[in-house]
Amino acid sequence: METSVVNGIRDVFNNNEANYQSSSLAHRKSALDFVLSHNFPDRKDEEYKYTPVNQILKKNFNFKNTITSKTTDFDFEDYFYQLEGNHLVFFNGSYQPFQSKIYNEICCHLEKKSNQSFHDIFDALNVAFYENSLKIEVNKNYRSQPFFIYYFYDSQQGQIFGNPNIQIVGHPDTRIEILENTISKGTYPVFINKKVSVHVKTNAEINITKIQNYKKHVYQIYNLEVNQDTQSKFNSNVYSFAGGLIRNNLKINQMGENCESHMHGLYLITGHTHVDNHTAVNHTHPHSYSNELYKGIVDESARAVFNGKIFVRPEAQKTNAFQSNQNINLSDEASIYTKPQLEIWADDVKCSHGCTVGQLDEEALFYLRSRGIGKNQAKALILIAFSEQSLEHIPFEFVKKEIDTLIRKRLIG
């Protein structure tokens, strides 16, 4: 790593050191050492070929200029959904229990200690820097309300480096629903390096829905790692609309039989927005299932990257794994890179995958216009229909409507 970046990161760490619990300082330092002895990935890294984080950060973000601000003129509650549930606030990356409105006290814990393992540079960066961790844990015989997590960032005074950290545990026979949204203020760059780990235990179900509608100076890396036990179900829905950089890493590890994983995504991007979804599902036991559908509409100079890995290990017989990534490219300047990656060692499996990049269907457009529908409206009709398939799996009806409105506003103006 370049000396100036090393120094920048080290400075931030030293400035924060007093806030960290001393018992876990050694662990944080080992994570920091890991970070400093590696490089942020760039074009040479296969996994980041189209998302050279190193270059993007170098151009847009400077650790030296970050500030730690505890005060803000945000009125968090204004942004809460008008629904019963747990409204959990993160501010500039750290969990704020006192600003949150918690319905199920028993399910939401704050952990100051840093003891999590790390596998790559972003993981390590988060482990070194996160101020606290939110642990959501739901036990059997306990019906929890949904969890609405709001990430607020205020970069009115300077650059913000945020490291939200969340652990989610669904104990056997439970069901958890989570909705994440991000709200930011200010014009200085924000670098978000989020780490979320999920454990779905036997016969439990967890749904996570994320809305990513960031300002253009927000750069986000999101590592979501999921472990699933026997007969568990995990659903991920991710809707990306804007941001300087959105990189979502979703790793699902099925560790028992009869696991079910659903991954749905939609990106509807314009300007210079860059969205990269990397997903990986590891089927290790028999009778497992995964279904993935990501759809994208890419306009202007936006860039979309999709990479979907499916591993079916030799023991994972009778596995069904489906994957599809469909893109519509609306502009000559836009770019779309899509790649399925299937590695199958078991022989009795059903797998299918398909990646498509196409233009708007001119025949369909002409048909609708020939019925009297204006060009833009006709385009919107086609594109909304294309998008809507990815909204079918949202557990929250109001979010479906909100996203639908967002899509319409984006397409019709």
Next chain:
Amino acid sequence: MISIKNLHAKIEGKKILKGINLEVKPGEVHAIMGPNGSGKSTLASVLTGRDGYEITDGSVIFENKNLLDLDTEERAREGIFLAFQYPVEIPGVSTTNFLKTALNQIRQHRGEKNLDAVSFLKLVKSKMKLVDIDQSLLSRSLNEGFSGGEKKRNEIFQMAMLEPKLSILDETDSGLDIDALRIVANGVNSLKSKDNASILITHYQRLLDYIMPDFVHVLFDGKIVKTGNKSLALELEEKGYDWIKVKHSSLETI
């Protein structure tokens, strides 16, 4: 209603329409017949403003407006309707879904109020009967998995909903069995009035057994080479197109 004069059009540099003249008055039904590849669908495309055609000569006046100056949707709002030879599939868009938008944009253009959901549904119900179409079909993705007959009936249903002044039916009869043909023809007949007109593009005279044309034109190699009444269609049925081809080709070589 529409006056087509000396219309010439090219696609991809290839001359397809080579001087079409056609005058249609309110209340009239015109049949355009002709062998495959003679330019019938091209004429329909040019009249509805499909991209990719170059109009090299001629004019089209529709209700005192220069039709060729208008966008596709503006032509539709002025009252032109095309029943497609090959209706497209649009995944996720149902007939009722887009037709409401279409109808209201046409109504706005005419200075009428938007239809609310209830009156729209009432209208749908009444027009459904006309072509014996099922409501479930109308709420499915447009033409996805529709049979040939269902596609064509859906086209006529839309025509009934939008009440155009001039409808162009491009081979609406092809691929239909006799029952479906009768339904489609009945639909078209019951929509006929003294104020609207239609152009029936067809390959066979079969359709004309059910819809009585006032004029029959033969389009060949981009030109209308013969015009007559219903008996011309019968003559074509009997003799085929070859005599027209021979006659016309020999004229050209002179």
